[in-house]
Amino acid sequence: MNTIPAIELRHISKRFGPVLANSDINMTVNYGEILSILGENGSGKTTLMNMVAGIYFPDEGEILVNGEEVKITSPRDAFQYKIGMIHQHFKLVDVFTAAENIVLGLKEDGKYDIKAAANKVREISSQYGFEIDPDKKIYEMSVSEKQTVEIIKVLYRGADILMLDEPTAVLTPQEIRKLFAVLNRMKEDGKAIVIITHKLNEVMEISDRVTVLRKGEYVGTVETDETNENELTEMMVGKKISLNIERTDPKDPVERLIVAHLNVMNREGMKVLDDISFVANAGEILGIAGISGSGQRELLETIAGLQPIQYGGIQYIRPGDGVIENLRDKTPKEIRDLGVRLSFVPEDRLGMGLVGSMDIIDNMLLRSYRQGRSVFLKKKEPESLADRIIRDLEVATPSNRTPVRRLSGGNVQKVLVGREIAAAPTVLMAAYPVRGLDINSSYMIYHLLNEQKENGVAVIFVGEDLDVLLALSDRILVIGRGHVTGIVDARTASKEEIGLLMTKGGHAS
Amino acid sequence: MKEPLFHIVKRDSISWWKSWLIRLAAIAAALILCSVITVLLTGLNPMKVWGSLISGAVGTTRRRWMLLQGTAILLCISLAVTPAFRMRFWNTGAEGQVLAGGMAAAACMLLGGNLPGIILYPLIIVSSILAGAVWGVIPAIFKAKWNTNETLFTLMMNYVAMKIVDYFSQLWAVPKGSGKIGVINSSTNAGWLPALFGQTYLLNILIVVGITIFITVYMRFSKHGYEISVVGESENTARYIGINVKKVIIRTMILSGALCGVAGFLLVSGTDHTIASETVGGQGFTAIMVSWIAKFDPVVMVVVSALIVFLTRGAGEISTTLGLNKSFSDILTGIIILFIIGCEFFINYRMVFRGKHKEA
Numbered sequence: 001m002n003t004i005p006a007i008e009l010r011h012i013s014k015r016f017g018p019v020l021a022n023s024d025i026n027m028t029v030n031y032g033e034i035l036s037i038l039g040e041n042g043s044g045k046t047t048l049m050n051m052v053a054g055i056y057f058p059d060e061g062e063i064l065v066n067g068e069e070v071k072i073t074s075p076r077d078a079f080q081y082k083i084g085m086i087h088q089h090f091k092l093v094d095v096f097t098a099a100e101n102i103v104l105g106l107k108e109d110g111k112y113d114i115k116a117a118a119n120k121v122r123e124i125s126s127q128y129g130f131e132i133d134p135d136k137k138i139y140e141m142s143v144s145e146k147q148t149v150e151i152i153k154v155l156y157r158g159a160d161i162l163m164l165d166e167p168t169a170v171l172t173p174q175e176i177r178k179l180f181a182v183l184n185r186m187k188e189d190g191k192a193i194v195i196i197t198h199k200l201n202e203v204m205e206i207s208d209r210v211t212v213l214r215k216g217e218y219v220g221t222v223e224t225d226e227t228n229e230n231e232l233t234e235m236m237v238g239k240k241i242s243l244n245i246e247r248t249d250p251k252d253p254v255e256r257l258i259v260a261h262l263n264v265m266n267r268e269g270m271k272v273l274d275d276i277s278f279v280a281n282a283g284e285i286l287g288i289a290g291i292s293g294s295g296q297r298e299l300l301e302t303i304a305g306l307q308p309i310q311y312g313g314i315q316y317i318r319p320g321d322g323v324i325e326n327l328r329d330k331t332p333k334e335i336r337d338l339g340v341r342l343s344f345v346p347e348d349r350l351g352m353g354l355v356g357s358m359d360i361i362d363n364m365l366l367r368s369y370r371q372g373r374s375v376f377l378k379k380k381e382p383e384s385l386a387d388r389i390i391r392d393l394e395v396a397t398p399s400n401r402t403p404v405r406r407l408s409g410g411n412v413q414k415v416l417v418g419r420e421i422a423a424a425p426t427v428l429m430a431a432y433p434v435r436g437l438d439i440n441s442s443y444m445i446y447h448l449l450n451e452q453k454e455n456g457v458a459v460i461f462v463g464e465d466l467d468v469l470l471a472l473s474d475r476i477l478v479i480g481r482g483h484v485t486g487i488v489d490a491r492t493a494s495k496e497e498i499g500l501l502m503t504k505g506g507h508a509s
Numbered sequence: 510m511k512e513p514l515f516h517i518v519k520r521d522s523i524s525w526w527k528s529w530l531i532r533l534a535a536i537a538a539a540l541i542l543c544s545v546i547t548v549l550l551t552g553l554n555p556m557k558v559w560g561s562l563i564s565g566a567v568g569t570t571r572r573r574w575m576l577l578q579g580t581a582i583l584l585c586i587s588l589a590v591t592p593a594f595r596m597r598f599w600n601t602g603a604e605g606q607v608l609a610g611g612m613a614a615a616a617c618m619l620l621g622g623n624l625p626g627i628i629l630y631p632l633i634i635v636s637s638i639l640a641g642a643v644w645g646v647i648p649a650i651f652k653a654k655w656n657t658n659e660t661l662f663t664l665m666m667n668y669v670a671m672k673i674v675d676y677f678s679q680l681w682a683v684p685k686g687s688g689k690i691g692v693i694n695s696s697t698n699a700g701w702l703p704a705l706f707g708q709t710y711l712l713n714i715l716i717v718v719g720i721t722i723f724i725t726v727y728m729r730f731s732k733h734g735y736e737i738s739v740v741g742e743s744e745n746t747a748r749y750i751g752i753n754v755k756k757v758i759i760r761t762m763i764l765s766g767a768l769c770g771v772a773g774f775l776l777v778s779g780t781d782h783t784i785a786s787e788t789v790g791g792q793g794f795t796a797i798m799v800s801w802i803a804k805f806d807p808v809v810m811v812v813v814s815a816l817i818v819f820l821t822r823g824a825g826e827i828s829t830t831l832g833l834n835k836s837f838s839d840i841l842t843g844i845i846i847l848f849i850i851g852c853e854f855f856i857n858y859r860m861v862f863r864g865k866h867k868e869a
Contacts, residue, residue: 017519057516306748333751344749352745358738366750369735376730 004067006031006161006192007052007083012061014047021047025061025218027211029161034183034193036203036224039213040236040438041409045196046088048213049163053085054078065161081161084154088165090146092138098149099134102156117156124155128185131178143291144175151182162186163194168202170292173466173499180206198236200229201467212236237439245446245471247491248454253281255317256458257303257427262312264302272298274482276312280427280458282319285449287473287490288462289498295482296462297347300429303460304344305332316340319426319456343425345417347432347462353416356405360386360397363404364419389418393444410441417448428452431462446472466495480504515862528856535852539845546840551833558827562841565826566819578710579818580811581717582775586789586796587803587810588717588724589768592761593645594797595728595805596741598652602663604793605670606644606766608786610773612674613640615784618693618700618777619681629700637774638767644670645766646759653755667793671786678785692782702779713779720768725807737761769793802850820845 005028014022022044029035037045050056052063054072062069065081072078078085092101099118106112118134125132132148141149147167154162164183168176183193183206197203203210204224212219212235219235234240257280264273272295280286288296301307303314305327314327318339325338335342350356354363364382372378386400393414397407404412417433430449434442449472453459463469469476473490478501486501544555551558567573586603593600613636621629648662683691694700705711728734740747740757747754777784799817803809824838 015518304749305751331751331753332749333753336751346749348745351743352749355739355742355746357742362735365735366739366746369732375732377732377735 005029005064006066007194008064008067009048009052010062010064012048012051012058012063014044014051014056014059020216022051022058023216023218025213027218027221029192029194031160031192032187032190033208034187034195034206036207036210037194037196037213038198038200038203038210038232038236040198041436042215042438043213043236044216045213046165047216049085049165049194049196052078052083053163054083055085079157079159082159083161083163084157084159085163086147086150086154086165086167088169090150092146092149094139095137097135097137098132098141098145098152101138101149102134102153106157120156121152124152128155128182128189130182143170143293144172144178147171147179160190161192161194163196165196166198167195168197168199169464172291172502173495174503176202199465200232203232204229214238233439241439241443245443245468246450247472247474248450250281250284250453250474251456253284254319255279256282256319257460258313258315258317259303260313260315262299262302262314263310264298264307265310266298272482273302276479276482276484278477278484278487280460282426282458283453283456284474285453285459285461285472287469287476288460288479289466289469289476289502290479291502292464294479294502296479297431298482299479300344300346300431300460300462303327303429304342304346305330305335316342316427341423341425341427343420343423343428345413345420345428345430345433347435349412349416350405353420354404354412357403359401359403360390360395360415361400363415364389367419367423385419385422389415389422393418393448409436410438413437413445414441417445421448421452425452425457427458427460429460429462432464433461434468435464466498469498470495478502515860517858518861519858520856523856531852531855532849535848535855536845539848542848543841543844546844551831551837553831553833558831558841561827561830562820562823564823565830566823568826572822574708574710576815576818576822577714578780579822580815581710581714582772582780583792583796583799583814583818584810585717585720585772585775586769586792587799587814588720588807589765589772590796591724591765591800591805591807591810592728592734592737593765594741594800595734596737596758596761598649598741598758598762599660600645600648600663600762600765601660601794601797602644602648602666603765603769603796604789604791605663605667606641606769607773607776607789607793608667608670608674608784609644609766610637610641610770611777611784611788612670612677612773613637613770614700614774614777615690615693616677618782619690622694622697622699624699626699633700633778634771634774637777638770641770641773642763642767645762645769649759649762653758674784674786674788689785690783695782700778701782702775710779713775716771716775716779720771721807721811724768728805728807733757733760798846798850816849817842817846 007029009025009027012022012025025048039045047056051058052072054075054077057073063072064070065083070081072081093104096104099114099121102121103112103114103117121132121134130148130152132145132152138146138149167179171179187193195206207224209221209223210227210232211221212232214236260277262273262276263271266272276299290296298307302309309328316325316327318325325340327335327340346352361379361383364385365377365379368382369377383400389395390397390400395411395414397411404415413433420428433445437445449459449461461473470490470493476488476490476493476498477484478486478488478498480502485504488497547553547555547558566576586607590600590603614633617629617633617636621632644666648659648666651657651662652659678688678690681690682688702712736752736757739752740754744754776788781788795817799810799813803813820842824842827833827838828835
């Protein structure tokens with residue numbers, strides 16, 4: 001096997017405005033190994049790989065491929081050096097077939113020979129154990145299949161160095177297993193593989209070596225055999241932290257929200273929720289698991305009064321007197337006017353939960369500006385609320401007048417969750433509340449959800465990390481293609497069991 | 510393979526003096542380029558051209574008042590379109606909304622010339638406001654109900670308004686067949702906005718000062734203004750917190766159209782005392798530019814509209830006194846405005862040249 005490193009980075013730095021995304025980074029990738037780049041969100045992993053892939057150009061430093069210094073100014077240059085990157089967000093043309101997408105952009109004289117391409121795709125597939133139909137259209141494919149197309153696309157172009165950005169984020173446990181098998185086969189074939197991730201268990205499982213980045217700086221590289229999850233966390237965060245989520249038993253859970261036979265169509269007239277029924281109890285965290293895009297977002301938005309309901313009902317049982325309020329066909333304002341304290345942390349924080357260009361005070365105003373008869377805004381109370389949230393949740397911000405768009409992901413989420421909790425909710429819905437957050441902020445959010453549960457709030461938590469869902473929730477509702485495919489006890493269920501339920505859900509398309 | 514010659518980097522923030530320095534530099538560069546073009550094309554001394562531009566704009570007391578009056582009208586229309594723009598409702602129909610307001614004012618003056626002032630003036634004001642509001646709200650209703658494209662809809666409404674004015678110009682032409690309404694009530698001055706302290710345009714200007722203050726307060730401190738900003742920034746957020754987006758769209762366009770109606774009233778009752786389809790003269794479109802250059806800030810709009818009126822009036826003088834084609838002065842104003850808008854790029858971004866990476 002080749003002893004010259006496939007890629008060597010020397011003193012690489014990259015700035016975006018005042019932000020130092022990468023600072024003096026040195027690392028190597030060898031042929032025949034899988035290297036993980038581990039780091040929290042915003043630690044510069046993707047930026048670093050994008051410079052190798054020709055998306056960005058480094059401000060300083062050198063890139064060596066096979067021992068020779070190179071300048072990579074475009075993805076086409078990268079392919080010339082047999083480097084291919086599989087991005088987190090797929091770049092495929094929906095109405096084309098797999099084979100058409102794979103040859104797209106190749107410089108060939110005359111017409112594309114799709115048939116020959118399809119044959120070559122089959123060849124690559126059988127070599128590495130992919131399961132793919134080259135003539136299938138992209139829009140008919142599952143997320144996992146689309147990812148396979150992306151991987152074959154770079155192999156087709158002859159890449160020997162593959163970089164995958166968070167490849168497991170969108171996959172079920174079963175699909176992750178398959179992907180890892182393929183990666184191992186490529187490694188045996190002598191390819192150099194880099195995977196970017198922030199999931200420790202995957203790092204331990206798949207990689208030979210781990211390079212850790214923290215806040216744009218190189219922390220170190222360790223052999224996977226000689227390390228453990230705690231040590232890696234410490235390298236990643238910079239200090240020891242405990243990765244335990246406490247879970248208390250629900251205190252006298254009573255029914256708070258009853259969803260019955262909910263049917264919802266999206267704007268294109270496709271059914272996104274099909275006969276969804278469940279009960280959310282006060283003092284309990286109900287986790288919702290599912291492949292992303294299975295109807296989780298629509299479910300929460302429907303409960304919040306943002307989606308029209310075709311059939312079915314949503315009932316709220318008022319704490320205290322037990323009066324039942326019907327929430328069907330009510331707007332968010334009508335729901336609030338009924339005295340239902342329903343808080344909602346939506347998936348799209350800056351596009352729905354907050355207004356990015358407004359400062360923290362004005363974002364607090366979103367919930368409260370209607371109060372009072374005056375035609376003018378009153379900013380006193382929102383200002384003190386903003387200050388309280390900044391203090392209590394340790395929001396890192398220059399001031400309460402900073403536009404929230406300027407804050408980091410974790411701080412944006414603290415502002416949003418803080419505001420929603422400040423409304424003293426009886427039902428709290430949170431969609432992917434820790435997506436993109438660093439470990440410390442994530443645990444703070446888990447803690448806040450737990451606190452709400454202990455206060456007797458009915459918490460509905462849509463998550464993507466099954467380990468977290470299993471550790472935090474009391475019950476887990478699994479949703480697949482808009483159906484409820486199971487409701488399990490989080491204390492006894494296994495990850496595999498949930499993974500299987502996620503891929504069920506009838507009406508296979 | 511070579512490193513690119515330069516790349517463009519977004520600035521995180523810029524101090525206010527630096528941004529104004531860039532703007533001044535842009536104006537200076539524009540003036541230099543204009544001078545070069547003047548010499549090359551006409552052979553005239555550019556200083557003479559600039560001199561005539563300045564004297565054309567502010568050379569006499571009358572011209573200074575005309576400048577203020579012109580600024581007031583343009584500012585009024587710019588302020589009118591601003592709430593809609595803040596809401597990302599691309600109202601390109603200010604021209605027609607102003608014309609609708611003006612037509613209503615002219616109709617009241619013509620038909621109600623014998624009414625006592627105490628009835629006539631409120632009638633004129635209310636009808637022009639109503640006419641402008643109706644012209645503005647029609648596209649808004651279609652947008653809210655059926656999500657039609659407001660840019661095209663408002664634009665088309667302009668031509669409808671112009672043709673209506675043309676129709677009445679024929680109907681009420683003085684003398685018959687001339688196709689022109691002529692000065693209305695020239696003997697009685699009924700419905701004319703009165704002079705204040707002997708100044709014909711002072712009342713016009715004061716009304717626009719009032720509107721400027723109103724819009725500033727409305728956009729910055731009122732609940733309505735807040736709702737407009739939220740709808741403009743993110744309709745999803747607006748729905749999420751329970752703002753009735755349709756209601757806000759319709760309400761804001763009523764306001765936008767009503768203020769355009771006021772501008773129409775000022776043009777007809779306060780300035781021209783007649784109406785024709787070219788009364789607004791494209792200011793409905795210029796106002797869009799003013800509102801954008803000022804980044805929807807009413808105070809900056811005062812400066813921008815003054816600058817634009819200054820340039821247009823001054824440029825008009827160049828073509829008459831120096832015997833140059835009207836198109837030549839348009840070239841000059843075009844270059845200056847292009848530089849003013851273009852320099853915003855350098856305020857938001859900076860360029861880093863090859864081999865100078867260390868520079869912060």
